[in-house]
Amino acid sequence: MTTQTLTAPAPRTPLQEFWHYFSSNKGAVAGLFFICIICFMALFADWVAPHSPSDQVRDALLLPPAWLEGGNWAYVLGTDDVGRDILSRLIHGARLSLSVGLVAVTASLGMGILLGLLAGFCKGVVDTIIMRIVDIMLAMPSLLLAIAIVAVLGPSIVNAALAISIVSLPHYVRLTRAATMAEMSRDYVTSSRVIGAGPLRLMFICILPNCLAPLIVQATLGFSSAILDMAALGFLGLGAQPPTPEWGSMLANALQFVQRAWWVVTFPGLMILITVLAFNLMGDGLRDALDPKLKH
Amino acid sequence: MFQFIFRRLSLVIPTFIGITLLTFTLIRLIPGDPIEVMAGERGVSAERHAELSAQLGFDQPLYVQYFRYVGGVLQGDLGNSLITKEPVLSEFLTLFPATIELAVCAAIFAILIGLPAGIFAAVKRGTILDHSVMTFSLTGYSMPIFWWALLLMLVFSVTLGWTPVSGRIDVVFWIDDVTGFMLVDSLLSDEEGAFSSAVSHLILPSIVLGTIPMAVIARMTRSSMLEVLSEDYIRTARSKGIAPWRVIVIHALRNALIPVITVIGLQVGILLSGAILTETVFAWPGIGKWLIESIGRRDYPVVQGGILIVATIIIVVNLLVDIAYGVVNPRIRHSR
Amino acid sequence: MSLLKLENLSVSFGNFRAVDNISYQVDEGEVLGIVGESGSGKSVSSLSVMGLIDYPGKVSADKLSFDGQDLLSMPETQRRKLTGSEIAMIFQDPMTSLNPCFTVGYQIIEALKTHQGGSKKELRQRAIDLLTQVGIPAPETRLSAYPHQLSGGMSQRVMIAIAIACNPRLLIADEPTTALDVTIQAQIIDLLIDLQRTKKMGLVLITHDLALVAEVAQRVIVMYAGQIVESGPASEVFSQPKHPYTQALLASLPESAAGKSRLDALSGVVPGMYDRPQGCLLSPRCPYATEHCHNVAPENQGPIGRQVKCHTPLDEMGRPAA
Numbered sequence: 001m002t003t004q005t006l007t008a009p010a011p012r013t014p015l016q017e018f019w020h021y022f023s024s025n026k027g028a029v030a031g032l033f034f035i036c037i038i039c040f041m042a043l044f045a046d047w048v049a050p051h052s053p054s055d056q057v058r059d060a061l062l063l064p065p066a067w068l069e070g071g072n073w074a075y076v077l078g079t080d081d082v083g084r085d086i087l088s089r090l091i092h093g094a095r096l097s098l099s100v101g102l103v104a105v106t107a108s109l110g111m112g113i114l115l116g117l118l119a120g121f122c123k124g125v126v127d128t129i130i131m132r133i134v135d136i137m138l139a140m141p142s143l144l145l146a147i148a149i150v151a152v153l154g155p156s157i158v159n160a161a162l163a164i165s166i167v168s169l170p171h172y173v174r175l176t177r178a179a180t181m182a183e184m185s186r187d188y189v190t191s192s193r194v195i196g197a198g199p200l201r202l203m204f205i206c207i208l209p210n211c212l213a214p215l216i217v218q219a220t221l222g223f224s225s226a227i228l229d230m231a232a233l234g235f236l237g238l239g240a241q242p243p244t245p246e247w248g249s250m251l252a253n254a255l256q257f258v259q260r261a262w263w264v265v266t267f268p269g270l271m272i273l274i275t276v277l278a279f280n281l282m283g284d285g286l287r288d289a290l291d292p293k294l295k296h
Numbered sequence: 297m298f299q300f301i302f303r304r305l306s307l308v309i310p311t312f313i314g315i316t317l318l319t320f321t322l323i324r325l326i327p328g329d330p331i332e333v334m335a336g337e338r339g340v341s342a343e344r345h346a347e348l349s350a351q352l353g354f355d356q357p358l359y360v361q362y363f364r365y366v367g368g369v370l371q372g373d374l375g376n377s378l379i380t381k382e383p384v385l386s387e388f389l390t391l392f393p394a395t396i397e398l399a400v401c402a403a404i405f406a407i408l409i410g411l412p413a414g415i416f417a418a419v420k421r422g423t424i425l426d427h428s429v430m431t432f433s434l435t436g437y438s439m440p441i442f443w444w445a446l447l448l449m450l451v452f453s454v455t456l457g458w459t460p461v462s463g464r465i466d467v468v469f470w471i472d473d474v475t476g477f478m479l480v481d482s483l484l485s486d487e488e489g490a491f492s493s494a495v496s497h498l499i500l501p502s503i504v505l506g507t508i509p510m511a512v513i514a515r516m517t518r519s520s521m522l523e524v525l526s527e528d529y530i531r532t533a534r535s536k537g538i539a540p541w542r543v544i545v546i547h548a549l550r551n552a553l554i555p556v557i558t559v560i561g562l563q564v565g566i567l568l569s570g571a572i573l574t575e576t577v578f579a580w581p582g583i584g585k586w587l588i589e590s591i592g593r594r595d596y597p598v599v600q601g602g603i604l605i606v607a608t609i610i611i612v613v614n615l616l617v618d619i620a621y622g623v624v625n626p627r628i629r630h631s632r
Numbered sequence: 633m634s635l636l637k638l639e640n641l642s643v644s645f646g647n648f649r650a651v652d653n654i655s656y657q658v659d660e661g662e663v664l665g666i667v668g669e670s671g672s673g674k675s676v677s678s679l680s681v682m683g684l685i686d687y688p689g690k691v692s693a694d695k696l697s698f699d700g701q702d703l704l705s706m707p708e709t710q711r712r713k714l715t716g717s718e719i720a721m722i723f724q725d726p727m728t729s730l731n732p733c734f735t736v737g738y739q740i741i742e743a744l745k746t747h748q749g750g751s752k753k754e755l756r757q758r759a760i761d762l763l764t765q766v767g768i769p770a771p772e773t774r775l776s777a778y779p780h781q782l783s784g785g786m787s788q789r790v791m792i793a794i795a796i797a798c799n800p801r802l803l804i805a806d807e808p809t810t811a812l813d814v815t816i817q818a819q820i821i822d823l824l825i826d827l828q829r830t831k832k833m834g835l836v837l838i839t840h841d842l843a844l845v846a847e848v849a850q851r852v853i854v855m856y857a858g859q860i861v862e863s864g865p866a867s868e869v870f871s872q873p874k875h876p877y878t879q880a881l882l883a884s885l886p887e888s889a890a891g892k893s894r895l896d897a898l899s900g901v902v903p904g905m906y907d908r909p910q911g912c913l914l915s916p917r918c919p920y921a922t923e924h925c926h927n928v929a930p931e932n933q934g935p936i937g938r939q940v941k942c943h944t945p946l947d948e949m950g951r952p953a954a
Contacts, residue, residue, distance in 0.1 A: 148322055259454055532723065537747065550734075
């Protein structure tokens with residue numbers, strides 16, 4: 001009797017496996033690619049941008065994009081009403097949007113994890129109090145709450161970032177709490193508790209790493225909503241103040257140019273749309289790749 | 297069923313208390329003395345300051361202030377606007393119909409497009425139709441709607457001239473305010489063309505405001521339908537020899553709608569906050585524009601009252617959605 | 633005259649053949665047992681008879697006929713008239729097979745209305761009759777019950793009521809008792825067999841339960857990895873298995889292990905999409921496999937009605953032929 005040798009495929013490392021699933025989603029890869037470009041632009045804005053974002057060229061007001069009649073290749077996407085290069089402002093705006101996103105996501109992720117772990121771990125009164133607050137915050141539309149916070153603190157980019165991180169906090173708390181509660185009932189947590197692991201060790205070493213997948217996905221999606229909310233606040237005049245090159249505030253007084261200079265209106269919004277879309281695409285891809293169960 | 301409603305109702309009360317606490321504290325977080333802030337740059341004399349302070353109850357301990365505030369709120373007293381001196385509630389009530397009109401039209405647009413799109417995408421899974429629905433809906437979901445408003449305005453109002461740029465109705469019409477809903481009022485008035493003018497003013501804002509809810513509904517419907525279509529009872533239904541459309545519409549959709557209804561309910565929050573942006577762009581005289589202008593004018597009682605009312609509306613709608621959920625889903629109705 | 637006839641039916645999902653060239657027939661009033669492990673293609677083959685295989689699954693067959701009518705070539709609408717009325721099916725898990733949003737009455741009446749029609753009152757009365765037939769107490773009140781208010785056994789009775797609503801001539805029962813409590817299992821099988829005898833239905837009984845098949849089926853089909861490895865009269869197949877797989881299945885029954893400390897079981901698992909062996913599909917697990925078995929797939933051997941797919945069918949002593 002001979003033994004049949006079946007060639008089993010070599011097991012992949014977790015990273016390879018992740019990449020295998022992630023890269024099978026073309027949208028997610030496109031999103032990642034665009035995010036890389038944006039990050040590059042943001043990091044090296046001073047070198048990439050052809051002009052300074054605040055340089056006002058008096059003899060080039062409302063210049064159309066270069067490929068149109070009257071355009072100038074020195075100002076590829078045209079200029080705004082005070083003669084600033086739109087492309088340069090967009091590139092510098094990327095820096096602002098990404099850093100606000102980063103700050104907001106990091107802050108709310110950190111706070112959210114802490115509160116969520118606490119709620120899920122302690123249960124009882126602590127849990128009830130935290131979750132009630134979260135419910136109240138979720139009852140308010142995030143933009144409205146952000147507007148309220150900025151209205152009180154005064155419009156500025158820092159306050160806007162603060163407002164956005166407060167507003168997105170509930171999602172992280174809920175996710176972390178749900179994941180913590182699920183993990184708490186697992187045997188491995190019980191066993192490490194039996195061994196004598198302290199609550200801090202249990203929370204951060206045992207439980208947290210197992211809750212990371214949904215949090216990573218939520219953080220990616222949080223980036224997109226942070227950028228979107230930031231732009232909305234900027235548009236309403238509650239975020240970055242002029243002349244800061246922020247995508248939303250570039251549109252703040254665009255209404256008056258709808259009739260005569262479409263490029264002033266079009267490009268900043270397109271930039272916001274594509275960036276937000278890229279983060280959403282990547283978030284969807286991450287969700288599918290990290291945990292198929294998360295697809296509802 | 298009554299018990300079920302009662303339970304849901306009792307959960308709402310702590311949330312409402314929380315929101316009053318929030319709006320109460322928010323105003324007290326304004327840096328500096330509230331009366332100085334309210335008085336603006338002109339400043340205020342010492343006696344006037346004391347007088348106002350007593351009048352507004354700022355000399356009382358905080359908890360007394362809070363209970364006074366809640367007591368007022370429960371009687372419909374949300375304070376007066378600093379600018380117009382009008383009660384906040386009555387200002388709100390005159391502006392609210394405009395926002396409802398816009399939000400309802402946006403919701404109808406979102407449901408009419410989003411629901412069928414999601415169903416088709418699920419039924420034709422993996423086809424070009426599915427992929428394009430998903431691409432469009434993700435794009436809609438990522439849309440900065442203030443820009444979307446500007447863009448649509450640029451194309452349809454400015455370039456093509458099909459729709460008016462802003463407002464609720466053409467200035468040539470003078471419509472009596474009967475219900476507050478322009479569509480109804482313009483029909484009630486005898487002015488010729490008033491109704492079509494009102495409709496044409498509504499189209500772009502509704503599309504803009506409905507875009508994100510539409511995308512969310514389409515995505516949710518699709519994933520919910522996909523899940524339901526793979527259920528055993530769908531196989532049972534098909535094994536009875538029922539026509540495919542009947543399997544989808546009667547057996548699958550009813551079950552798939554359960555999570556979708558929740559999502560549609562959650563869109564009320566998105567609609568109301570989206571209204572802030574949409575109304576600002578289209579100069580639509582609703583509560584969104586009112587709130588933003590009040591923030592600009594530092595009219596704090598209006599901001600405080602407006603946020604409280606909007607949050608309350610959202611809670612109430614969410615409660616209604618919860619109850620509707622119980623009606624559609626027999627399991628919930630019976631088990632609790 | 634055979635009621636249902638399959639010739640070389642295959643069902644493939646992409647490159648994977650879940651059902652691989654199977655042929656069998658069911659006669660009127662006959663009970664056919666189909667046995668095999670999970671993943672052997674039992675359910676998929678019966679779903680293809682019902683026309684319930686969805687994209688990307690593809691059904692192909694030389695012949696798939698019911699009562700002389702070709703099921704594959706007939707238009708969709710005509711085929712739907714047969715499914716649910718002439719051919720009916722009940723499924724494995726009764727708790728998930730009823731639509732949670734509709735009452736029991738609605739779901740039974742829907743089947744009646746689709747194929748037979750009638751006034752509201754008539755339909756209701758017939759639904760009550762059906763519930764009585766399947767042994768549900770207080771049928772009038774049960775009509776307005778929702779599926780989540782029923783136990784598993786009750787749900788399966790309702791499923792049976794739906795299936796027999798239009799007096800089908802062929803009933804396919806796909807593991808009808810697997811998801812139920814042991815005490816309920818016997819009741820449901822008794823009910824099925826009773827109905828089959830009184831209504832003279834053909835019954836295809838798909839199951840893991842060899843003892844059950846031996847008891848109620850006239851003929852039996854043993855499936856392995858999408859293929860029929862042995863078929864024949866139930867008494868013969870079980871007393872004198874000719875295929876090593878059937879032999880192993882029987883040896884794994886607790887009854888045959890009397891006096892032994894361990895049950896006999898085949899090592900390994902049914903081959904899936906990626907590890908399909910080259911020759912006989914059982915060869916990696918077969919205790920009698922030869923070099924020939926590993927390289928060449930066997931053909932069916934033996935007379936029609938008692939076939940076996942093996943190079944070296946077992947003899948009366950249960951040993952492979954030379």
